């Protein structure tokens with residue numbers, strides 16, 4: 001089998017290597033209630049995309065290093081100066097000035113609690129998380145917004161204090177590298193690859 | 197606390213009166229493997245022509261520009277599907293554009309259509325919406341739907357949109373529902389009602405005669421929501437013809453159809469619920485600030501508005517729409533409504549967002565019996581019947597068509613043709629569906645004014661369509 005597609009950027013251009021698409025033949029769909037007449041076909045499709053994180057790239061790199069980065073508007077002319085954002089916003093949603101990056105790992109460890117949650121038994125295709133998925137939305141004191149993530153250890157409840165954990169070993173460089181556990185969870189209870 | 201400017205909160209205005217002349221729709225079903233999308237769109241347009249006793253060619257002769265609502269290109273694996281439909285409907289050389297705003301796509305299509313006529317650009321336009329969700333298995337369908345969430349921050353979390361949505365339901369359930377069994381039963385009653393009304397609708401995909409216990413015993417999807425609390429995935433098309441007064445009267449001249457005044461407004465809120473920031477509650481005409489002074493005391497946790505329990509987009513489209521059309525109190529001023537019941541709980545949330553009940557009291561709209569065609573408590577007509585089509589839970593959610601289906605349903609009541617459209621034996625047969633022996637006419641007698649809410653996913657886009665018999669307006673057209 002030929003190389004599975006991967007990419008890097010050199011001189012501000014994508015350099016791709018390997019296969020980015022895989023071909024398979026369509027097959028007929030027939031109506032068994034109507035003498036097997038042709039109704040349509042299957043359409044196989046398997047392809048790889050390239051995706052840039054742009055100005056949010058530090059956030060995703062940070063997760064792999066055990067850091068939760070947020071941002072703050074420091075524009076003195078902004079009506080909402082000082083507002084802290086998590087999710088990380090590249091630009092202030094009000095004045096559109098470039099936000100200042102903040103390491104809010106300590107805030108998250110000490111001042112995060114569950115605003116709401118949902119335990120979900122189902123997932124869509126391509127899901128990588130264990131089911132049931134415990135979605136949680138985390139409110140931080142002093143932060144304007146409410147981050148969506150998932151709880152790996154403990155039972156979700158509104159108001160419960162939660163602590164972030166990070167997939168520093170074999171990270172996926174996606175939002176799933178960040179997860180949470182209820183306060184009091186021990187290091188040996190964390191899922192594979194995750195640490196505080 | 198974020199604030200909005202006076203410019204942002206200005207009451208929208210049309211430059212001239214706008215009319216819904218006619219409309220039509222196809223059968224709705226989970227899968228329609230024997231027919232292409234264009235065939236369903238032809239069904240819808242042909243029906244619209246028949247209602248005003250014109251041939252499709254005659255009706256097409258009035259259309260000047262076209263608005264196509266189709267949300268998910270990737271479901272059908274056809275980019276620019278709008279151009280395919282436009283071609284198959286034979287509408288060259290007219291300008292046309294595709295509209296996509298998630299679950300609100302149908303409502304947004306009407307919004308664009310109405311503004312085009314209001315501005316004077318066109319005297320008559322086509323708004324056509326469709327969706328085809330049967331070309332992938334359900335789990336791939338869930339993946340494709342999850343692509344409507346933020347792809348870096350949310351979609352990788354399980355690729356299941358229900359999860360992103362249901363956290364808001366959970367918050368409402370705990371703060372406003374107080375996790376009471378009685379509240380859970382009220383949610384179940386909504387599903388019983390909508391599947392039950394779907395039994396009277398030949399277009400509907402999920403007619404069911406069920407009980408509250410059946411809903412409470414259906415499989416958990418995302419607690420407290422169960423399978424029967426959730427809307428459908430559908431295939432189907434719906435269309436509407438929108439025109440100025442002169443053209444509307446001309447199109448309808450050989451029929452019993454009386455063109456209806458139409459207003460459409462839209463609101464929005466963050467695609468990522470995570471980005472919601474606190475604000476004061478924007479008040480509707482029937483609300484005063486003191487109404488919510490002690491909301492946090494009555495419902496601990498309700499103090500942060502809209503938080504995760506209210507939909508600002510829904511509130512804002514009503515905020516704009518009620519002022520535009522002169523609606524003061526929806527329960528007093530309107531006769532019939534269709535809401536976007538994606539889930540039973542979001543149906544209740546919408547009652548509050550659009551002022552049918554104040555925040556925190558949505559459940560009483562169901563518990564009072566006001567939302568029924570016939571109030572089960574009194575045997576009298578319901579005060580403001582909702583979702584007599586069966587809604588998204590009982591009739592369909594063919595995304596791009598949904599907001600247009602709802603509007604057509606409301607128009608049926610105001611035109612007084614609900615029985616003719618829904619009771620026709622031939623239509624039941626043509627759709628290979630059996631008309632129930634206890635079929636009941638759900639016509640709201642004497643309906644003059646109605647409303648439809650079309651809502652996207654986590655509340656990112658919401659539209660409010662208001663229809664009125666032009667002889668029963670609430671506000672004079674002083675500005676035209």
Ligand SMILES: [Zn+2]
Nearest residue numbers: 073078092095
């Ligand atoms: Zn700013």
